[in-house]
Amino acid sequence: MEATRWLGIERPFGLFLGMARPSGSDAGVTGPRVRAAAERLFAKFGYAAVSMRQIAADVGIGAGALYHYTPDKQTLLSRLMRDHLEELLDAWDAVDPGGDTVARLEAFARFHIRFHLDRPDAVFIAYMELRSLEPGSFAAVETLRRRYEAVPEGILRDGVAAGRMQVGDVKLGAMALIAMLTGVNTWYRDGGRLDRTAVEEIYANMARGMVGVG
Amino acid sequence: MEATRWLGIERPFGLFLGMARPSGSDAGVTGPRVRAAAERLFAKFGYAAVSMRQIAADVGIGAGALYHYTPDKQTLLSRLMRDHLEELLDAWDAVDPGGDTVARLEAFARFHIRFHLDRPDAVFIAYMELRSLEPGSFAAVETLRRRYEAVPEGILRDGVAAGRMQVGDVKLGAMALIAMLTGVNTWYRDGGRLDRTAVEEIYANMARGMVGVG
Structure with missing residues (x-):
């Protein structure tokens, strides 16, 4: 996806804005x-505590040079959050098994845990810095986030329609599922008592129970 | 609990440190x-973006006067986080019905949602600013957090022992439950499609399903 390649090799962000290419x-x-x-x-x-100067220093370039890559800090944040969600949506599309709703639910649970464990900083920012987005960026991020929430919502809706699941409210079920799965990021550490596969397995089972799969 | 009354009416924080009382x-x-x-x-x-001067200005006192109430910003953060968790533990003790494990699970689900919805800022800080705690404060907060995690863990362990619940791993079950319930804070708004009681009811049912209550 083109939009996810900002600051990437093919198309550094500055080019979108017609700035001089480094x-x-x-x-x-x-x-x-x-x-x-x-x-x-x-x-x-x-976000609020970090300056463009600090980012430039971390990269080892001058503050002026940083503006070749991004017009301002807000754009940097907004792009990080949108790219995170777009990558998430693309990655799910790539592994969605389709078909049986219970199999899709389990696949979703495993996928969500894996994707998020691989990106702790991006996940942290995606949840924490909604407060720092200006209205336009916020709306764009919210649209992507709702698109992702629609994934488990659709699975639960289909599961209920197929008589495979029992859910009090599919929207709440989807939100509960996402929160439960994302929560793994708060405690999981590689090398701990359970490895990722074991954790995914246990959560996939809890996800089944949550939506009344017998 | 004495510790929860810091900056409170009975015992302004400065007194603990022998500072002059306002x-x-x-x-x-x-x-x-x-x-x-x-x-x-x-x-x-x-936390990192807020200065003591800014806090003083918000209250409408001088920066110097602020030090009558807290020795520094780190103490302020650490106290906020510890008090939040101590209040949480005390509040659960006050409503824990004891006895039947499934009834306790449902009571816990309703309680956790209600307590957290009433304190969005404290919850946000409790999750986000662990990164900002110095080691000593972090250890104290972690101890309290683990004590709270032990509540659902104990309920699940008792439920499994009583043959009422089926849980792949009680520690993961407790973490999943807490994450699922805390997640309500990210989307719930008063005046929305469902009121708090309806949300609590639906989540209590999902909690039952998650731990295999038939």
């Missing part, structure tokens, strides 16, 4: 480092 | 306002 191959290397630095610093200190 | 009745009025301002500002901008 010289040579530098654009493809520095862009992703700007993105990674912003993500790490926002997650560590919070 | 004159007259001012202590009892201003202390809670300092606490409330810090909570609101931390939740809105993040």
Whole structure:
């Protein structure tokens, strides 16, 4: 997806805005480092506490050079959050088994845990920094987030229609499922008592129970 | 509980540290306002972005006067987080019905949702600002958090022992339950499609299903 390649190798963000392209191959290397630095610093200190100067210093470029990659801090945050959600949607599309609703529910549970455990900083920012988005960016992020919430909602709706699931309210069921699965990020550590596969298995079973699969 | 009365009417925080007590009745009025301002500002901008000066300005006192109420910003954060968890533990003790494990599970689900919906800023800070705690404060907060996690864990363990519940792993079950219930804070708004009682009812049912109650 084009939009997810911002600051990427093919199309550094500055090009969208017609800004001067940094010289040579530098654009493809520095862009992703700007993105990674912003993500790490926002997650560590919070968006409001991080300055463009600090991001530039972390990358090892001058504050002025940073503006070749992003017009401002708000754009940086908004892009990080939108890209996170777009990657999430694309990644689900790639693994969605379709068909049987219970199989889809289990696949969704395993997928959601895996995707989120691989991206702790992006997940943290996605939840925490909604407060820092300006109205236009907020609306764009909310649209993507609702699109993702519609995935488990659709699975539960189909499951109920097929007589495979019992759910008090499909919207609440979807929200409960997402919250339960995302919660793994707050406690899971590699090398702990249970590995990822074991955790996914246990959560997939809890997800089944939650929606009344016998 | 004494510790939850910091900055409160009986015992403004400064007294613990032997600092001068603000004159007259001012202590009892201003202390809670300092606490409330810090909570609101931390939740809105993040701990790292908020200065003591900003908190003082919000309360309408001088920056110097603020130090009558708290020795520093870290103490303010640590106290907010510990008090939140101590109030949570006390509040559960007050409503825990004891006895039947399934009844306790349902009571826990309703209680957790209600308590957290009433305190959105405190909940947000409790999850987000663990990153901002210095090691000593972090350990104290973690101890309290684990004590709360032990509540649903104990209910599930008893439920399994009594043959009323089926749980793949009681620790993961407890974490999943807490995450699912806390998640209500991310979407619930008073005046929406479902009122709190309806939401509590639906979540209590999902909690039963999650732990295999038939």
